[in-house]
Amino acid sequence: MRENAAMPDATRPWVTLADDSAIALGPLDGRYRGDVSPLVDHLSEAALNRARLHVEVEWVIHLCAAGAIPGAPTLSDAEVTYLRDVVATFGPAQIAELAAIEAETRHDVKAVEYFLKRRLGRAADALGDGTSLPAASELVHIFCTSEDVNNLSYALTIRSAVHEVWLPAATALADAVADLARAEAATPMLARTHGQPATPVTLGKELAVLAHRLRRQLARIESDETLGKINGATGTYGAHAISVPDTDWQEVGRTFVEGLGLTWNPLTTQIESHDWQAELYADVARFNRVLHNLATDVWTYISLGYFAQRLSAQGSTGSSTMPHKVNPIRFENAEANLEVSNALLDNLSATLVTSRLQRDLTDSSSQRTIGVAFGHSLLAIANVTRGLAGLDVDAAAMARHLDANWEVLGEAVQSAMRAAGIAGATGMADPYERLKELTRGRRVDGAGMRAFIADLGLPSDVEQRLLALTPASYTGYAERLVAHLD
Structure with a gap:
């Protein structure tokens, strides 16, 4: 027993993979990443956080431009550019920084707010001591749930x-x-x-x-x-x-x-x-x-x-x-x-x-x-x-299947008989039933279908149209209907 206990577990003879962050849990981030990677820039967690940052930045800019809050500064072009650059430069380092903030806040949107306030606090480094952005910090996320x-x-x-x-x-x-x-x-x-x-x-x-x-x-x-x-x-x-x-x-x-x-x-x-x-x-x-x-x-x-x-x-x-x-x-x-x-x-x-x-x-x-x-x-x-x-x-494969199914012309023949009967031709009674007797559950070849048509007593022009018909040519308006795509 002791000897058996020391042996590797035959049911799990492998090392754990859970600690390797490069291994994807789902197929979209693993096997199929190449096909879906364009969506990462839009629908990933990082993209969502960048969009949140964009909304927060534009809200500050909008409030200042609209004069919505007495005392809010009028932003210079350089200050607007600085704020928008916070979004434009949001990359791997910023994603990691935001994640660290969220680990403390336990709130994703609050973390974005603090991230942006940090940038306002540092604005003087880029814009000089005269910038109004550090004092505008409380405009970030104001009135927002x-x-x-x-x-x-x-x-x-x-x-x-x-x-x-x-x-x-x-x-x-x-x-x-x-x-x-x-x-x-x-x-x-x-x-x-x-x-x-x-x-x-x-x-x-x-x-x-x-x-x-x-x-x-x-x-x-x-x-x-x-x-x-x-x-x-x-x-x-x-x-x-x-x-x-x-x-x-x-x-x-x-x-x-x-x-x-x-x-x-x-x-x-x-x-x-x-x-x-x-x-x-x-x-x-x-x-x-x-x-x-x-x-x-x-x-x-x-x-x-x-x-x-x-x-x-x-x-x-x-x-x-x-x-x-x-x-x-x-x-x-x-x-x-x-x-x-x-x-x-x-x-x-x-x-x-x-x-x-x-x-x-x-x-x-x-x-x-x-x-x-x-x-x-x-x-x-x-x-x-x-x-x-x-x-x-x-x-050619389609043509073979068509030629093996002449019985599909039964619809054409019985419909032509009905139309001829309505137009006054005699001997056109029970067209559906007569074609059903010929075709249902049976294979009919070209010779058999043409012989049947020739015995119907159809008006000459109708008979000639039907005798010239083949399964391959019985496609109605199909070809011209494709033009509706245009």
């Missing part, structure tokens, strides 16, 4: 992440789908409804449907409002009004919020109600779901042989044991990441719109997952983009 700073900071970072990172990537993907749709507008393809052969389409038209759906959601996302407020502890301007009663604090707040490029929300509790966030996340989730539909459809077309995958575009190894395989891993990866993204986006949309009475802190924790939600969506977009770029259309 933490949520005044937080709601504006989240608004700024979410808006920039969406418009500078996520939307360009999503738009480029939608454009790539549209380009492929245009290129394949005339390529006939057997449709499948309920998984069964159905009226033919073109590959381009089907891709155009998806591109159009994606673009509709992008248009909604691009026009979504981003709201903000700065009205105090319970949304009443109570501290403002009692301290400086002669200032129109609603106007000061409105112009400040709008000066940040946001839409002013005049009616809130302590928090900005987050309805705009819920609306945005619902729209992004809907885009994700359309993209998920695209990924599953393209995956299916690959399995049918309609798309061939170029090995160099998908990766060097298809299967660890079956060397012949090229797996559609880009589209499968996208499916999974879209599902994770939507789980978070749906949760945010559902929960952020509720806050107990005038304030609770559930939103504080929830909003820390915003970057993760967008990260998984961005990763999916990157995978689908790369996946599409690695596909070649196999029109």
Whole structure:
């Protein structure tokens, strides 16, 4: 027993990894960092703190410029530049300093306030003893509850992440789908409804449907409002009004919020109600779901042989044991990441719109997952983009499936019979039933379909049109419908 006890534990024969800060817990900061790293400059903790610092700086500048508080200094251009440089130079050393302050305050927004006050206290080193900034220290965070700073900071970072990172990537993907749709507008393809052969389409038209759906959601996302407020502890301007009663604090707040490029929300509790966030996340989730539909459809077309995958575009190894395989891993990866993204986006949309009475802190924790939600969506977009770029259309495979399913012309024939009967032709009774008897559960080849058509007694022009028809040419307006993308 003693000998066995000295042996290594067979269930854990490794050293601990927890103390290595370079090892990521989640895949977005590990395996997939390269695909999502642009979001770090917007939706990371550091980016949020930089935005908080930006809001605090601009609040000081705004109060001084508006003359909102008697005795507040008129800032010189050099002093304004100094304040804004505090934000512009916020980098690794400043992030570490802020973290050290927060370790003492145990409050993230208060730590930002103290960080900025330190900079005002040191302003004379850069601007000379005549600067008014050290004396203006109490303007920092005046009349602000933490949520005044937080709601504006989240608004700024979410808006920039969406418009500078996520939307360009999503738009480029939608454009790539549209380009492929245009290129394949005339390529006939057997449709499948309920998984069964159905009226033919073109590959381009089907891709155009998806591109159009994606673009509709992008248009909604691009026009979504981003709201903000700065009205105090319970949304009443109570501290403002009692301290400086002669200032129109609603106007000061409105112009400040709008000066940040946001839409002013005049009616809130302590928090900005987050309805705009819920609306945005619902729209992004809907885009994700359309993209998920695209990924599953393209995956299916690959399995049918309609798309061939170029090995160099998908990766060097298809299967660890079956060397012949090229797996559609880009589209499968996208499916999974879209599902994770939507789980978070749906949760945010559902929960952020509720806050107990005038304030609770559930939103504080929830909003820390915003970057993760967008990260998984961005990763999916990157995978689908790369996946599409690695596909070649196999029109011959589609042609073989079309030629093997002449029964899909049953719809065309029975519809032409109905129209001819309405126009006065005789012998056109029971067209649906007659075609059902010919085609349901049966395979009909070209010769059999043409023989059936020739025996119907159709008007000559109708008969000739139907005899010339093939599954590959029975695509209606499909090719021209792709032009709606333009």
